[in-house]
Amino acid sequence: MKRSQPDHYTDKAKKAGYPARSVYKLEEIQNKHQVLPRGSSVLDIGAAPGSWSMYASQQVGPQGRVVAVDLKECSIPGGFQNIETFTGDAFSSEVMNRLRERGPYNVILSDAAPATTGNRTVDTSRSAGLAEQCIAAAEQLLTPSGNLVIKLFQGGEEQQILQQLRRLFKSAKPFKPKSSRKESFEVFMIATGFQGPVGPEGDRNDI
Numbered sequence: 738m739k740r741s742q743p744d745h746y747t748d749k750a751k752k753a754g755y756p757a758r759s760v761y762k763l764e765e766i767q768n769k770h771q772v773l774p775r776g777s778s779v780l781d782i783g784a785a786p787g788s789w790s791m792y793a794s795q796q797v798g799p800q801g802r803v804v805a806v807d808l809k810e811c812s813i814p815g816g817f818q819n820i821e822t823f824t825g826d827a828f829s830s831e832v833m834n835r836l837r838e839r840g841p842y843n844v845i846l847s848d849a850a851p852a853t854t855g856n857r858t859v860d861t862s863r864s865a866g867l868a869e870q871c872i873a874a875a876e877q878l879l880t881p882s883g884n885l886v887i888k889l890f891q892g893g894e895e896q897q898i899l900q901q902l903r904r905l906f907k908s909a910k911p912f913k914p915k916s917s918r919k920e921s922f923e924v925f926m927i928a929t930g931f932q933g934p935v936g937p938e939g940d941r942n943d944i
């Protein structure tokens with residue numbers, strides 16, 4: 738597939754010390770929806786190279802923490818003491834057990850994307866598969882009133898996913914950041930106020 742050209746956001750990210758321009762998508766999401774309250778514990782799924790985790794770490798502050806997981810190694814510079822990284826498939830039972838040990842989380846972010854093939858039907862369907870896995874993970878790992886942000890490729894199951902999120906959260910809305918590339922067909926689902934609480938043992942209760 739053709740590689741995207743560097744642009745204004747690429748240069749801005751480089752100057753600010755972020756390894757990816759995608760940080761500005763999360764910044765727009767945060768400015769509009771305040772998904773990352775100070776002091777929160779955050780799980781970042783599909784975190785590499787690490788811009789979202791770095792931004793989340795700065796937003797939650799030293800009382801908060803970020804657990805970052807990706808198939809690839811993250812390239813987060815030193816000094817981010819409240820970020821812990823894992824390499825592996827976020828949804829494998831081995832990694833999920835380790836994520837569960839460190840949970841529950843007030844916020845789950847997923848900028849995870851499948852390796853694209855160029856076939857839009859295949860790519861969209863794989864992206865929806867990842868989104869479904871994130872929702873299943875959120876049902877186990879998110880605290881009551883927690884927030885979930887998921888990236889999704891448009892053109893497939895976004896309406897079904899939105900309906901599913903609306904059953905689980907007080908609010909769920911699609912959001913298209915200005916910093917998404919013009920040619921990109923991604924959208925972010927912003928779900929706030931998780932209503933299906935989980936206890937420390939994974940039992941539903943009213944903690």
Ligand SMILES: C[S@@+](CC[C@H](N)C(=O)[O-])C[C@H]1O[C@@H](n2cnc3c(N)ncnc32)[C@H](O)[C@@H]1O
Binds near residue numbers: 760827828
């Ligand atoms: C667009 S990049 C994320 C960029 C990141 N938010 C940042 O700001 O640096 C998408 C990532 O999702 C990861 N990914 C896809 N499927 C995954 C899975 N099952 N488990 C963990 N990571 C996954 C890919 O390896 C890739 O690094």
